[in-house]
Amino acid sequence: MKTIFRIALAAAVVATMAGCKAFRTLTDSRLKTAQGAPYELIVVCPQQEWTGEVGDTLRAIFTAPIPYLNQTEPLFDVLRVTERGFTGMVADHRNILKVLKDPTLTESSVAVQYDVTSEPQIVMTLMGSAVTLSRPSNSEMSAPRVYWSEVSHVRSGDARRDG
DSSP, X not given: OHHHHHHHHHHHHHHHHHHOHHHHHTTOOXXXXXXXXXXXXXXXXXXXHHXXXXXXXXXXXXXXXXXXXXXXXXXXXXXXXXXXXXXXTTTTBSEEEEEEEOTTOSSOEEEEEESSSEESOEEXXXXXXXXXXXXXXXXXXXXXXXXXXXHHHHHHSTHXXXX
């Protein structure tokens, strides 16, 4: 009688585990979990661009202090890597900005991709024949640039599902 009870109990446990969606959702993800904190930004940029005007402008924008905080905090902790170093765990980072200079391009463009190698992940690519950025003035730096209501439709809308 004890053996039949143990077999029935084991069968019930196996059936419960096989039928419960909670056990499957932990392993169903096709992508790895993204590395890095939400406020870290990996910039993939050649050394020449990073030490020039493009790098100065990117650092001025992304390391600007967050307004209305009682202590100075940058918008992002910016880390730069070269294209050759953009492999492994670095490619699985949460926030990535790629700067690509290609003389064959006729006009500049921006591309945004979601969940490329891990999730959640945002990869933004700036492409142009001659990458030039204008440094924001002091008045532009103090004024808020993006309002949450403006980007909420992009995050919750169909743009993410189309990519």
